[in-house]
Amino acid sequence: METQSIEEEIQRLKQRVSELEQEKSEILPAPDAWVPQGHYAYYEAAAGFMLGVFGAVVSLMFNVIGSVIAGKDPLQLIRVYLTFPLGEKALNLTQAGGQTETVPDGLILALGCCLYLGTGMLLGVPVYMAVNRSGKGLVPRVAVGVAVSLAIWALNFYGVLSWLQPAFFGGDWITSGEYLPWWVAAATHAVFGATIAVLAPWGEFSTRRETASN
Secondary structure: OHHHHHHHHHHHHHHHHHHHHHHHHHHOOOOOOOOOOOOOHHHHHHHHHHHHHHHHHHHHHHHHHHHHHOOOOOOHHHHHHOHHHHHHHHHHOOOOOOOOOOOOHHHHHHHHHHHHHHHHHHHHHHHHHHHHOOOOOHHHHHHHHHHHHHHHHHHHHHHHHHHHHHHHHOOOOOOOOOOOOHHHHHHHHHHHHHHHHHHHHHHOOOOOOOOOOO
């Protein structure tokens, strides 16, 4: 009888230990799960790089389609941006059906798109960080994304490029408005910021891990 009582007590204790372990697992995260304190800046930067590419692609498509609808050169935005590394000769690059023997349009588009996408990756970091701190709602995210993108446009265009390009290349083709109207550049940046805001949930950090069911 004494042995049976001991066995029953052992079973009760084992059951109690199992219940306590279950309660602990529901309260505390798994031992190998790491939860960042506050905002995870390094992860946000990586997510900003990724979403910046998508934002750049959408804004470039927006500009190209808009240029075609307006009857303008669809590559004008790329040509104007290429004046920063190439100077005024970027505006005379070969167009479809043109007679100027310079760099083929295919290579121009490739180089310009690489420059545009690379810039989008860099600018995506501050835009996404601002969007990620604006809350979960779509409208606040879009408002913040557009506002930050327009602030970056104003700072880069009129605070930096307006004097930097003339100083290094002898002309002001990007910000003068002659080749790229200010509202076109502003709208392109606004679309960039809005795209990142819409896609922001893709960049959210999560510690959840999917386990395959047996």
